[in-house]
Every structure is written in C-alpha cells, then in structure tokens.
Amino acid sequence: MTTFREVHALLRQHEAVAALVRIMALHSLNTSFGSKHLKFLAPDRAVVLDGVVCGRLGYRPDPKGYGEFLGDCHTVLREAQAASTPFPFPEEGTWRVSDIEMTIFQKLRP
Template sequence: MRSRVAGTDRRFERLWIPSDDFPHWLRKHRESDPDTPMVEQLGVELIASDFAPDRVPEFVRRVCGWGNYAGVGGRVLRRNMPGQLAKAFREAHQLSVGPTPEDALQPILSLKGLNVSFGSKHLKFLNPERAVVLDSIISEKLGYPRDLLGYGDLLADCFALLEQLRQDATPYPFPPGTWRVSDVEMAIYQRWK
C-alpha cells in the first residue's frame, strides 16, 4: 500500500497529511471547484433516469468542464453515440456498487476519447461513495500509474484512509454529510495541486 499510517498522520510516499488537515484540504477543493455538488447532482439525476441517452450529453459536458478541459467532452460526444455512453455508464455504475468497485472504470475506458483521467472523473460523479479520480497530478506526484492497476491501488488506499478518518472521528467540513472515498481523494489532490 502506498499510504502508511503513523499515529493520526497519513503518508503518501513523499506526503504527510495529518488527519486533522483533511477537512481543510477538502474545503479548499470545494472553493476551487464550487460546481462539484452540482455535477454530483447531475450524476444522481442520470442514474435516476436509468441512464436516459438524452441526459448523457449534459453530464459528459459538465464533467469535462469540471475537469478543466471542456473540449474533451465535445470529442467524446462526437466519437460515441449517446446510447453507447449510457450503456457504458450504466455498467460502470453497477460495477461501482459491487464487491470490486475498481472494476467499474473498465466499461468507461472502452469508450472513444476517455482515458483513465477523464474516465475516472465520470465514474467519480456516478458514485462519489465508491470512486476516485486518478489524474496527472496524483499520478505524477504520488506515483500511481494511470492505468487500471494504478486506479485500483489509489482507490484501495483512499478507502483505507477513509476508514481511518472515520475511526479518528475527523470532522466532515460540510455537515450534515459524512466522509466519502471521493472526499479523501479530493483533499489529497488539493494538497498537491
């Protein structure tokens, strides 16, 4: 495991983050990406619509805009039919709630124009409770390769840290919510951004 526990500190290779600092970094992430809750809501609505193909384009555009590369969304929408996207997102979501959530990225990577970075962004917004984003910053700074194995390692490490944050009773900065695995990753990302 790339993370190591020492008291209430977490070590990610070259990075130490005290448990008490996670709320700060998650708040900073929300400040720098204030659209996060709105894009998460689009994911909830897409799932509630049973992945209606006519709802997919807006979801893709918003996720890619959130990732600061809106042009990726246009390319994805030009290269994949809405029904193909809906099918892949549905399968990914189903896998994300199963016993091996790291497998959920695979259906998204079968789409044209989505790599691990933007594929994992879509997955994070489909299930923030069980998915994280593996982008270039986390990959380069913390040594997770941008592939399925690297994604699985990051997800496992974030789940381990999530459990520790809960055991430490680390306050969640946005009551009445509770810590989610995507919150752990966002705090780590913000620390290195």
C-alpha cells in the same frame, strides 16, 4: 446509455476497477477522464486518478494504479472515521472516499 448503466452497476457492486476498464472503452477514454466519470456516478465509491496524483505520488495512470489509489483512499477514509475526524460540511453528510481523494489532490496541487 447502456455503458453508463453497466458502469453504475459495477460501482454498486464495489467493482470500481472493472467499471473504469469498461468506461475507458467508451471512445478510448484515458484513466483520468474515465475516473472522473466514475466519481460523478458514485462519489461514495470512486475517486479521480489524474496527472497530478500520478506525478506527485507515483501511481500508474492505468486501471491497476487506479485500484491502488482507490484502496489507499479507502484506508485513509477508515482512519479518518476511526479518529472521528470532523467532516467540514456536516449538513451534507459524512466523509466519502471521493472527499479523501479531493483532500489529497488539494494538498498536491501546484
């Protein structure tokens, strides 16, 4: 349980790459599975980097690639907010970085 608290604290401090490295040490998780844990813990600050995204967009399946993909998702999020792109479920809030990632994933999925 301590690991998840540490990871959550890192996510709150906007240290998602460090959080990924920490959670990957837990039972030797890979980037894909580790990043899924991060998204579950903080969907407003984390994304999933899996084989589909890596294979189709060329991100490396490691913490460095995760940081690059997360940064790119934040860029798209800022652009969507600046363009006042309507969120499809306004009763649930506004765009989060994980919503951007899921939108990208859906477009890439075979």
